[in-house]
Amino acid sequence: MSGEAAARRRWRRVDGVLLLDKPAGMTSNAALQAARRLFQAAKAGHTGTLDPLATGLLPLCFGEATKFSADLFDADKTYEAELRFGQRTDTGDAEGQVIEERSVTFAADDLEHVLACFRGPITQVPPMYSALKRDGRPLYELARQGIEVERAPRAVVIHELELLAVDLAGGHPSCRLRAKVSKGTYIRTLAEDIGEALGCGAHLTALRRTEIAGLAVAAATTLAELGALEDAARLARLAPPDALLQSLPALELSAAAAARFVQGGAVRAAAQPGRCRVYADGRLLGLGVGQPDGIVQPKRLMAGTT
Incomplete structure (x- = not known):
């Protein structure tokens, strides 16, 4: 689209969450911008990136939902991964160059x-090919210059690791895994470490994210499907902003307590300590944090609730 045509685009307020099934070969930001144009959404953000190689669930936030996008950064995620044994690449996946080959026994x-x-x-x-920064520069920029720097080990949790399929008889020994992991886990690194433990090396050849905090790729929509819809049908594909908060307990406030809460005031309510999603008459007011003394402090408020 030309600059003149872009200037003529009429952006509008759109509030909601799109569960996008990201295609391979596209960056997460490119997918976000493509979806944003389809919805003509004035404000948009995502909940954490997928590598261009990867496909699958990429929740996109529009309008008020962007206030809660960070809440999925800490969530557990589930992937299906394909590994090829006997080869290591400089990136840990199939987008890199093969740097070592070993027999698979x-x-x-x-x-x-x-x-x-x-x-x-x-x-x-x-991995060096990651968005982590050193002195303000992403590690992948250093890696592309052939520079490797020391990285501190990270503690992560592999909640589930299931072997879905294995083929060791063909010319390209491989397997397919399902992994449910904590935040900060690199599946490329997991593939490489498994290969090293087997003594032959490995790299990732395909990756698909299937679930984040109860949100499933089975409910996701592709960009092609969105592009074929009329505007009303496209908007109907959006989930409400609190779709990102379903793992948190819900708290319903009285009218009086809600009036105080939306003005930024703390309220006394029957809430457990920790974060909660707060409602009045079934309408989302925002995110609150319960204290041990029964007080709930507002953390993020929906616009238009005052």
């Missing part, structure tokens, strides 16, 4: 034994 039982060692709390060294 392990059996399926050996793979099951190694996977058991990665379940539960583990440590990972973040």
